Amino acid sequence: MPFRDLAIRAVQKATTTIPIVAMTDDLVGAGLVASLARPCGNTTGVSILASELNVKRLELLKESVPKVSHVAAFWDPGSGTFHLKGMEVAAKSLAVQLKILEVRSPDDLARQFEAARKWHAEALNILASPLLFAYRKTFIDLAARSRLPAIYQWREGAEDGGLMSYAPTLRDMYQRVTVFVDKILKGTKPADLPVEQPTKFEFIINLKVAKQIGVTIPPNVLARADKVIK
Numbered sequence: 001m002p003f004r005d006l007a008i009r010a011v012q013k014a015t016t017t018i019p020i021v022a023m024t025d026d027l028v029g030a031g032l033v034a035s036l037a038r039p040c041g042n043t044t045g046v047s048i049l050a051s052e053l054n055v056k057r058l059e060l061l062k063e064s065v066p067k068v069s070h071v072a073a074f075w076d077p078g079s080g081t082f083h084l085k086g087m088e089v090a091a092k093s094l095a096v097q098l099k100i101l102e103v104r105s106p107d108d109l110a111r112q113f114e115a116a117r118k119w120h121a122e123a124l125n126i127l128a129s130p131l132l133f134a135y136r137k138t139f140i141d142l143a144a145r146s147r148l149p150a151i152y153q154w155r156e157g158a159e160d161g162g163l164m165s166y167a168p169t170l171r172d173m174y175q176r177v178t179v180f181v182d183k184i185l186k187g188t189k190p191a192d193l194p195v196e197q198p199t200k201f202e203f204i205i206n207l208k209v210a211k212q213i214g215v216t217i218p219p220n221v222l223a224r225a226d227k228v229i230k
Helices: 003-014 050-064 087-093 106-118 130-134 136-145 170-185 207-213
Strands: 020-024 043-047 070-075 097-102 123-126 150-152 164-168 201-206 227-229
Touching: 003 020, 020 170, 043 170, 050 070, 050 087, 050 123, 050 150, 050 164, 070 106, 087 097, 097 106, 106 136, 123 136, 130 136, 136 150, 136 207, 164 170, 201 207, 207 227
Parallel strands: 020 043, 070 097, 070 123, 123 150, 150 164, 201 227
Antiparallel strands: 164 201
8 A cells, every 4th residue: 555545544544524635546446435426434635547547658658669569567566456457458459468566665676677677578667656656766777777668657757867757747636636625624525525537647758868778759659748858
């Protein structure tokens, strides 16, 4: 379970009456609310669409490097199995073989990366997780040494030296959270506020990294980027 889910669950255990506005990977998948439309209880907020976006990043990898046929996905088991939802189906439709590699601690990074290399991985998908985000610079260094294209969740992955990132726009989600708080302070119950999902996303490509690892991003993919780092 990711750290933010632990925090939300701890607050839920502490109170069933004080309103809770949360923002996390998947409020429904983590069992924090009953459903998107009817959250019930005292919790509502913004759900980041983590499992759907893990699949989207796999698709972007394939579009960016069409010859890729082996993708290693690094997964934090603590984030929940719902993070893997749809990935096998998506990989099959993309004609990509997928290998899920578990990372529970820093000690797992080098070992699992070596497992990816022995499996002949041609690209890396770093799945959504606060833990994996914290290790992003290690992933970036390992990917650079092996000249492997990798896609990350948040923009820092691309800005810190990774090839690409794709995620919801955090500023927009934070603004939605403040709207929830405002409505609750004006008397609306959390149970009457459907959970929202992001509508704005940002796709960042680091062309400097692409050149370093010998990858040519197709023009149609470049044209869709919200930011290109040169």
